[in-house]
Amino acid sequence: MRRFALVIVLCWAGLGFASAGFAQTDAPAVLTVSPDVLNVGLFFSGWEVAITGEISVSQDVVVEIIGPQLNSLFDVKGRIGPFWLTREKVDLENAPALYILLLPPGPLWKQKAAALNLGIDNLKQRIGITRSETDADDIFHMFVKLKRSEKLYGELPDAVFYSAGENGRRRFTATCRLPSSTPVGKYTVKATTIVNGNRVAELSRGLTVQEVGFVEKVAAMASERRLTYGVAAVLIALFSGALMGLLFKGSGRH
Amino acid sequence: MPWTIYLPIAQHSVSLPIMVGLGFVVGLLSGMFGVGGGFLMTPLLIMIGIPPTVAAASDSNQIVAASASGMYAHYRLGNVDFKMGMYLLIGGILGGTGGVQIIKILKAMGNADFLIKITYVVMLGFVGVYMFQESLQALRATGIPKAIPAAVKDSLYVRLMRALPWQTRFDKSGIVLSPFVPLFLGGLMGMLAAIMGVGGGFIMVPIMVYLLRMPMHVVVGTSLFQVLFTCIDVTIMQAYSNRTVDFILALLLLIGSTFGAQVGARLSTRLKEDQLKIFLASLVLLVMVKMLLSLVLTPNILLSYHGGH
Numbered sequence: 001m002r003r004f005a006l007v008i009v010l011c012w013a014g015l016g017f018a019s020a021g022f023a024q025t026d027a028p029a030v031l032t033v034s035p036d037v038l039n040v041g042l043f044f045s046g047w048e049v050a051i052t053g054e055i056s057v058s059q060d061v062v063v064e065i066i067g068p069q070l071n072s073l074f075d076v077k078g079r080i081g082p083f084w085l086t087r088e089k090v091d092l093e094n095a096p097a098l099y100i101l102l103l104p105p106g107p108l109w110k111q112k113a114a115a116l117n118l119g120i121d122n123l124k125q126r127i128g129i130t131r132s133e134t135d136a137d138d139i140f141h142m143f144v145k146l147k148r149s150e151k152l153y154g155e156l157p158d159a160v161f162y163s164a165g166e167n168g169r170r171r172f173t174a175t176c177r178l179p180s181s182t183p184v185g186k187y188t189v190k191a192t193t194i195v196n197g198n199r200v201a202e203l204s205r206g207l208t209v210q211e212v213g214f215v216e217k218v219a220a221m222a223s224e225r226r227l228t229y230g231v232a233a234v235l236i237a238l239f240s241g242a243l244m245g246l247l248f249k250g251s252g253r254h
Numbered sequence: 255m256p257w258t259i260y261l262p263i264a265q266h267s268v269s270l271p272i273m274v275g276l277g278f279v280v281g282l283l284s285g286m287f288g289v290g291g292g293f294l295m296t297p298l299l300i301m302i303g304i305p306p307t308v309a310a311a312s313d314s315n316q317i318v319a320a321s322a323s324g325m326y327a328h329y330r331l332g333n334v335d336f337k338m339g340m341y342l343l344i345g346g347i348l349g350g351t352g353g354v355q356i357i358k359i360l361k362a363m364g365n366a367d368f369l370i371k372i373t374y375v376v377m378l379g380f381v382g383v384y385m386f387q388e389s390l391q392a393l394r395a396t397g398i399p400k401a402i403p404a405a406v407k408d409s410l411y412v413r414l415m416r417a418l419p420w421q422t423r424f425d426k427s428g429i430v431l432s433p434f435v436p437l438f439l440g441g442l443m444g445m446l447a448a449i450m451g452v453g454g455g456f457i458m459v460p461i462m463v464y465l466l467r468m469p470m471h472v473v474v475g476t477s478l479f480q481v482l483f484t485c486i487d488v489t490i491m492q493a494y495s496n497r498t499v500d501f502i503l504a505l506l507l508l509i510g511s512t513f514g515a516q517v518g519a520r521l522s523t524r525l526k527e528d529q530l531k532i533f534l535a536s537l538v539l540l541v542m543v544k545m546l547l548s549l550v551l552t553p554n555i556l557l558s559y560h561g562g563h
Contacts, residue, residue, distance in 0.1 A: 012371040012447055013519040040260060041260065042259060042260055043258065043259060043260065044260040044267060044501075045260070072559065074558065074559060075559075076556060076557055077299065077553055077556045077558070078556070079552075079558075082550050083368060083372075083549045083550060084549060084550070084551075084553055085368045090557075092451065096520070124526050137559070138406070142555060142556050142557035142559055145555050145557070146557050146558070149554075149555060150303075180266055181265060183265065184265075212378060216262075217264040218263075218502065222262070222263055222493065222497055222501070223497055226493055226494045226497060227490070227494050229493050229499070230489055230492070230493025231490060232492075233315050233489055233499050233501050233504060234315070234318055234486050234489050234490060235316035235321035236501075236505070237316065237322070237489075237504065237508055238318060238322050238486075240319045240323075240325065240505075240508050240509075240512055241319040241320065241321070241322030241323035241508070241512055241515075242322060242323070242326065243512075244319075244512035244513065244515070244516060
């Protein structure tokens, strides 16, 4: 019995060491998102985000930026006679507000990533499409087209750059410009290491997009004190109109 | 980037010069023709990526400034018939309240957007073609001495107007009319304004010219008076009910539009009445064609966020 218990303990310890070794060798040792907080102020026009880390020289890395998951209602248009009308409404559940895939240099990386369930097409499995008579695949493709047009979905080839790192490892840097329409919320930046076409490990970091200053105050007033906000908007418009009228009256005398 | 600014409600950054320039052009039209400009500004804002609901609501807010500025300019020139304006406004508020209920019913029935747009197309097409033809004929006839008719027989419309009770004199416009006519037409406009999300000046101006027979210079100022109060109502309702009024966007637009409205008001006094009419008719037809095309051409993306109207 004692011998059996010893074997169990040794096996458990062995597994522990093995998994620790796996994590140290295969997952990116360091993963940094800079900046990790995006402040949306009055002059926000999008922001460049840099994701850096270190991996083994034999590895490659694919980086995903995944936005908060939302449930949204959409209109689907269809041709009826000569006109395009709203044919039905469709619910999309758990659809990321933003999804950007950053690929390493070299050919066929899009296909390699897709084989590992990475990339936009893979989202189809995660997004729930309800209340629709239209084929789910068609709805998904329409949704992706809409998101791509807003620059909120994308797959960027050659977006990961490698350089020499410390202790014989290599350093990777992936950069991506998030558009000004990037929704506010908590994002996940996920780096997946790949060896010989196989997924080895992954490491995640958070990224926060938040409104600050005047933008935050205006947005808060518009949602919390709606009537006051509406009246204030009208008063400022009236004041501006009257001010301009007076200014032009003055100039008209000359 | 100093030339871009972030819109808190639209959640989108825009170019400062483009937004102010857009406001100026639409304000110019507002001052020249007495139209709020919503029918033109909203599609332009949507084209540059502003969500349709935010575009329409914020546009109402900027029209308040443009109309106030334009109306003030016309008031100083003595071009506002306040009596007529008040009747139109009372009708407009009643019609607007009814319009909100109609849009609820239409939405419940489905395809409210289509019904609204096709109504727009028919109405704009009718008004535009009629104005264009008449203005063209008037321009061609300029300089040709007109034969004085021996006896003018009253049309059915004129006889009907005279048959209505409580005939009232509108001194500024120089017409005698039953108050039921502006109340009814104002109600109709209020209904359309609520349904279409615009001030309604571009429909009100032809109605004042052709149905109320008001002189063009009074029409512009009086229309701006009615548009101003309609848009005040719409702005507060949109901010309260839908949270779609983008204060910053409206501010940018109104900086340009208030300047444009003043320039437009001055231009309107220098241009001939028929030239103004033919220009407005062309604009109305252009918007009608654009709306018609949006209904028949295959959209680039067949999926859109719900609540686009």
